[in-house]
Amino acid sequence: MIGFKYHYAMLFGMVGVLVEISRRGKLVRLGSCWPAIIGALGWITCNLFWGWPSEGHIFDNKRAFLACGYGLAAGYCLQLSSRKGRETPVLLAYVCFCLGVAVMAFRIIQLGNVDVEVQQQGSVTTRNLTNTDAVEYFRVFAMANVMMTTVPLTVLAMGLPVLVIMRVRWFILLLAFAACGAGMVVALRMLTRTGVAGAALAGIIMFAFVAYRKGGRLSGMGRWLVPLAALIGAAVGLAFVWDLPEFQTLLDRFRSTGEDSRQLLWAEAWDCISSRPWGGGTELMGIIPWAHNIMMDYALYNGVAGVICMGLIYFTGIWNFLCLVLKSTAMNSALVVVMAAGFVSSVLIGLISPPDYGMIIYCFLFIGFSTAWLNEQSETKRMKAPTPRDLPAWGAIPKPLGRPVES
Numbered sequence: 001m002i003g004f005k006y007h008y009a010m011l012f013g014m015v016g017v018l019v020e021i022s023r024r025g026k027l028v029r030l031g032s033c034w035p036a037i038i039g040a041l042g043w044i045t046c047n048l049f050w051g052w053p054s055e056g057h058i059f060d061n062k063r064a065f066l067a068c069g070y071g072l073a074a075g076y077c078l079q080l081s082s083r084k085g086r087e088t089p090v091l092l093a094y095v096c097f098c099l100g101v102a103v104m105a106f107r108i109i110q111l112g113n114v115d116v117e118v119q120q121q122g123s124v125t126t127r128n129l130t131n132t133d134a135v136e137y138f139r140v141f142a143m144a145n146v147m148m149t150t151v152p153l154t155v156l157a158m159g160l161p162v163l164v165i166m167r168v169r170w171f172i173l174l175l176a177f178a179a180c181g182a183g184m185v186v187a188l189r190m191l192t193r194t195g196v197a198g199a200a201l202a203g204i205i206m207f208a209f210v211a212y213r214k215g216g217r218l219s220g221m222g223r224w225l226v227p228l229a230a231l232i233g234a235a236v237g238l239a240f241v242w243d244l245p246e247f248q249t250l251l252d253r254f255r256s257t258g259e260d261s262r263q264l265l266w267a268e269a270w271d272c273i274s275s276r277p278w279g280g281g282t283e284l285m286g287i288i289p290w291a292h293n294i295m296m297d298y299a300l301y302n303g304v305a306g307v308i309c310m311g312l313i314y315f316t317g318i319w320n321f322l323c324l325v326l327k328s329t330a331m332n333s334a335l336v337v338v339m340a341a342g343f344v345s346s347v348l349i350g351l352i353s354p355p356d357y358g359m360i361i362y363c364f365l366f367i368g369f370s371t372a373w374l375n376e377q378s379e380t381k382r383m384k385a386p387t388p389r390d391l392p393a394w395g396a397i398p399k400p401l402g403r404p405v406e407s
């Protein structure tokens with residue numbers, strides 16, 4: 001959600017999910033996400049006292065409050081809605097959302113008449129937009145940097161093929177591959193490798209954990225047949241797009257990854273952070289005021305304190321992720337797997353891109369979802385565990401099983 005009126009949509013969404021959680025009697029349990037809440041409040045405090053003031057603040061107080069309030073509540077509400085056998089309709093809604101957002105990204109490119117010009121400088125392939133004007137859509141939102149903002153709009157869709165290893169309905173798989181196709185079309189049109197790399201690596205990571213826990217379809221013969229079928233499908237897809245000029249240019253950009261300007265930005269950002277360890281290092285940066293790395297960017301704005309605050313949020317998400325992937329019940333849930341894949345994609349993208357508001361919201365969303373899932377598992381385990389009152393007294397004769405025989 002970006003644009004000149006994004007905060008209204010975020011605010012109304014936050015109120016809506018909080019009302020729904022309150023109706024279900026789980027509002028107090030939302031406090032289980034306290035590490036992320038403390039991290040967001042700490043970041044806001046840093047902005048108030050020694051943050052770098054700027055109209056183009058990369059994560060200002062308004063965005064921090066709305067991302068935390070909406071993201072945590074929406075994630076918690078999402079998991080509550082999928083309980084008691086209702087995972088399939090929630091998963092269907094999630095896949096449709098990813099498909100809709102990816103199609104919207106393609107439509108925005110068309111409306112803005114956005115095109116990419118490729119430049120070859122030695123062995124390095126770079127790109128520039130021929131039209132850098134902001135694009136407005138739905139009369140409410142505006143996209144200033146189309147090249148970067150299409151990444152969060154498509155990365156979730158491109159990560160949906162991980163559902164092929166899960167036990168899901170056929171029409172959900174069909175929509176998942178349609179969403180992935182729409183995302184790939186946008187990536188080829190913008191020649192962006194960030195979303196493709198993030199989604200692919202996240203899919204590989206989730207495949208490894210699902211296979212380790214023998215979840216989804218990866219048990220028995222399916223452990224070998226499903227990956228083989230996926231590889232054959234990927235090979236067929238590559239055969240269709242291999243000769244496209246856009247695909248070859250995208251491959252060239254992947255080949256020149258080690259020679260792009262990010263390494264120079266990271267070195268420059270580290271010098272600025274060392275000069276101003278308590279924030280304000282962005283004023284010392286050159287043409288680009290960010291480092292294309294989430295932790296470095298947080299340090300540039302609010303120094304060590306900013307890294308600690310935002311690190312607490314990401315540490316909570318990573319901790320919850322590890323708790324999920326080590327449970328066999330979680331790795332048998334298609335919704336959990338696809339949400340975890342989205343979180344991994346958001347973290348990987350953040351390591352090589354400036355902090356994106358959509359990906360930060362998704363981090364909070366995953367924390368709320370995973371916390372609700374883990375809370376439900378602990379409640380179920382506690383209910384199943386026998387209490388001293390349920391156990392027979394010492395020396396008591398146990399009751400016979402079955403119906404008594406009539407004399």
